[in-house]
Amino acid sequence: MARKIILNIGPIEPISESNTNEELYWISQALGLFNERDKEKSCHRIFIELIKAKKENELMNSQDLADKSHLSRATVLHHLDKLAGSNIVIEKDHEFELIDSNISSMISRLKEEMNEFMEEMEKISRKLDKELGF
Numbered sequence: 001m002a003r004k005i006i007l008n009i010g011p012i013e014p015i016s017e018s019n020t021n022e023e024l025y026w027i028s029q030a031l032g033l034f035n036e037r038d039k040e041k042s043c044h045r046i047f048i049e050l051i052k053a054k055k056e057n058e059l060m061n062s063q064d065l066a067d068k069s070h071l072s073r074a075t076v077l078h079h080l081d082k083l084a085g086s087n088i089v090i091e092k093d094h095e096f097e098l099i100d101s102n103i104s105s106m107i108s109r110l111k112e113e114m115n116e117f118m119e120e121m122e123k124i125s126r127k128l129d130k131e132l133g134f
Contacts, residue, residue, distance in 0.1 A: 024044075024047075024048060024051070025041075025044065027103065027107075028041075028043070028044040028047055028048075029044075031086075031088070031110075032086075033047055033083075040071075042069070042071050042075050042076075042079055043079040043082065043083070045069040045070075045071065046065055046069050046071070046076060046079050046080065046083070047083070047088075048069075049065055049068045049069050050065070050083075050089060050096065050097065050098050051098065051103065053097065054097060054098045054101070054102070058097075059092060059095035059096065059097050060095060060096055060097070061094055061095050061096070062076045062077050062080060062094070062096070065080070065096070080096055084096075087099065087110075087113070088106065088110075
């Protein structure tokens with residue numbers, strides 16, 4: 001099954017001297033967890049609740065996440081599907097958790113996946129260049 005890589009490679013300002021909430025928001029933005037259509041930052045809010053649950057070594061079902069993030073269950077399920085498809089969240093018996101043990105291990109793993117993806121792109125692009133006579 002192919003995984004989506006949803007990193008936002010658009011213009012994101014670096015942050016300095018910020019607080020925890022701003023840094024979590026920046027990570028969410030860089031991971032592409034919300035876009036301009038997501039006015040309520042729903043996916044970010046779910047991500048934060050999943051981080052809290054991971055810290056407490058808990059799994060959460062979609063209704064728990066809906067209650068804690070003050071979102072509809074349908075909205076939560078939509079974003080959980082996006083997070084699972086992006087290899088950030090895993091489902092176990094209708095309960096969800098972050099795949100990685102903490103934020104830095106998640107970023108390290110996603111970086112490795114991105115590097116593998118870029119290596120594959122380089123390999124294909126060299127083949128294409130050769131076939132196209134470049």
